[in-house]
Structure formats: structure tokens, C-alpha cells
Amino acid sequence: MKRKIYALVDCNSFYCSCERLFRPDLKNRPVGVLSNNDGCFISRTNELKALGVKMGAPYFQVKDLCEKNNVAVFSSNFALYTNISDRVMNTLAKFTPHLEVYSVDEAFMDLTFIASKDLDSYAREIKACVEREVGIPVSIGVSFSKTLAKVANHLGKKSEKAKGVVVLTEDKLLDIALERTPIGDVWGIGRARTEQLKAMGITSAKKLRDFKNDRVIQKQFTKVGLMTKEELAGEDRFTLDFLYQKKKEIMCSRTFADSIVDMDDMKQAIANYITDACEKLREQNSTCAKLEVFARTSPYKNTPQDYAFAEVKLLSGTQDTLRLIQVGMKAVEKMFKPGFEYKKAGVRLCHIVDERESQLSLFEPGDDTRSSQLMRVVDLINRREGDGTVKSMACGVTNIAFRMNRNFKSPRYVTGYSELRKVN
């Protein structure tokens, strides 16, 4: 049987590249995009990396440096990024029958059907096409497994010579590549595992691949750890799942621009998060049977600390925003402690199942037809007229929940387009 071939396509500095798309004047300037509330950097161009600004660096710490170096700083504009991402993925889909969208800026493609000698030129064609049709620069790594494609992609980003495409299908090249890849750069090896592996003398990807004792690896690093090792040896263990997967948990949380000290404000924020999460729940035709509510103070501030948490289990699954707000408000009363300055709060919907399999209970009413119809109409109106057009009274009118500092936001280039599409 022919070995699998995977390509990993990764958009370069994705959020920054999206901003540049509409601002050609930023082409050679350092660009950075900030997290919500303009907290820290979540995307940086090479020019910004060269200035020493790290991923996750708090903005206020490097503000002076940025001003001195004429860095173009943006607040995040996720509506824009999602829209551009869709366009990239649609372009990629033309090149393979099997595409797995792995994140907003990455996708795996099955290229097994391409002859080995043509892989490099095919990958370059893909790259050129995305850049021509969407305008976003990408890097592509190609090899026998997802983990190896990641390694190849990494090299493609770093090497000048590669011009954004690296194909690793020859043993000799693979050996060199794996030797040059520090163990911590391997996909699936995080900080904790890096330390453990180093202590065992495993400092590079090659040393992990060639480590003799599989049982030790499995014992210390779980089944997934062993699969990573096998992937490095070119075995296809993380197979492609190109089917649309429903979320098993849905979260919504935010850091507040101003802390919350009042329970009614907290209730309002939580009601908004429940509304948001329930919309996503209905979008994938699911119900949930557990709601978690949490809030925490700022760990960076020298004030009394608290992590408040409450959960509600329902006997029957629901997708009814109003019902979840009802139980959610009781949960807030249970967890909220006066005297603390809560800086962040959120909700998580758990025990998610398909609405057709949703458990009915003898003791608790399930969602009745009227509630379903109401929710459907609400979703329809909000999709057409914009989020929050129709909502529960509990959400309030002043928007405590989603108020953020966004001092550097780019204009709404494409949001209208995106909202139109959602209606269909």
C-alpha cells in the first residue's frame, strides 16, 4: 500500500497578514495584533519578532519599543479573520478531496494521490494560488504523517532557500530535519513533556524517533506520546478526520475592561455568555445537560484572590437560552462572593449530545415545541439583524459582558459580507 502523504498549510502571521491585506502600505512595516482588551500580542510579523517581541507579550510592557520602531498595532478583529480564513480554506479545497481545517489558519491536506516527484511543484502551485486569490502568504510542509508535515512546515518558515515549501520524503533529508528539530518544537510536546524528555537525554525529534523502548514512552507520555513517536518514524497515526465534528464542550468567557464587584452586574455578564454559548449549541443542533459558571479575580493584581465556580446538572438536555439563564442565575448566586474584584468570568456548556438523542426526564420538563420555535425565531432575527437584537432581559442593555478596550481596531472591511453569508 502506498504511504500516506500529508501537507500542512499554515498562514504566515495570519492575523497580521489579514490586516495587511487592506493596508498595502504596511508591507514592510512590523505589524502586531493584540488579544481582547488589547492585552497581549497574539500575532506578530517577522519584522516584529525581529524586534524581540514575544508571543503573548503584554502590550504595556513593550509599548515604548513599538512606538519607537513604528510598529502598526491592531486590536483583534475576529470577524475579519474568520472571513479571510474561509476564503483560504475554500481555495485549498480545490486541490484535494480530503481537507481537514485544523484551526483558523491551518489545514491538513491529503496529497497521497500526487506522484512523489511532483509534490514540490504541486505544493508551490497551492501556495501561489492562495496568495493570488486571497492575498495571504502561506507556508507548506509535506511528509508521511501530520507530525512530520508540521516539522517540514516549521523548516519552510525558517529557511530562506525553501521559499515557503519543504517536502520531506527522503530518508536522508528526514534525518537531518529531525536532528535539527529541538524536542520542544515537536507537535504535541509541550513544556512539561520537554523537560521530562530532556531529563531522559532526548533533546531532538530524531532522538525521540530512535528511542528504543516504546513501553517507557507510553508509560510516561501516554498513548498519544507513543503515537507522536511513531508519527516521527513516518507512520500515519493521527489520521485525517475530514468530517465536521460537533463540539463536545462550548465555552464563552471574557476578561472585563473594568472589574465586576456587584452580583447583579455578574448576573448580567453571565446571562450574555449563556446566550452566546446557547446560540452555538443550537447552530450544531445539540443540547447540553450541564452548565458550569465561573469567575476569577486578576492574578496579576495585588488584591484578594478568588476563583468562584458553580455547576448545574440538568436531568434533561436543553438548548433553551431562557431555561439556562434561569438556572445560571441561581448558580451565580451560589458562587458569587462580595468583596472580590472579578476580572474575568464565563460559562461552559457540557454533556453535549445531538438534539435527537437528548435525554428526556420524567421529573424535569424538556424543551417543548414552543420553546424550540421561539429559539429558532430569535436565532433567525439575530442572524439577520445582528447579534443581540433580540435577547433576554437578564442580559441588560448596557453591555457589561462584552465591553472591551479596543483602541486599535481596523475598520469593518468585510463584516457585512460575512453576516450575509450566515443567513443562507
Add this chain to the structure above:
DNA sequence: TCTGGGGTCCTAGGACCC
């Protein structure tokens, strides 16, 4: 003044069952 917002999977251990 100032530090994001999502997700996934795995394992260990307890509850419960026969």
C-alpha cells in the same frame, strides 16, 4: 491603568454492578 479565548484528549481513581 495594562497579561486572550477558545478547544481536545488522556489517565487515574471512585462508584457501582454482577
Add this chain to the structure above:
DNA sequence: TCTGGGGTCCTAGGACCC
């Protein structure tokens, strides 16, 4: 002196990803 043994389900918590 010694506590059955195995299976399943659930949950909490850790680790990792972008």
C-alpha cells in the same frame, strides 16, 4: 495474616494545541 475480581461509567485534573 490475609480484604475477590472484573467490568463499566463518570469525573477531576493534567497536558497540549492554536
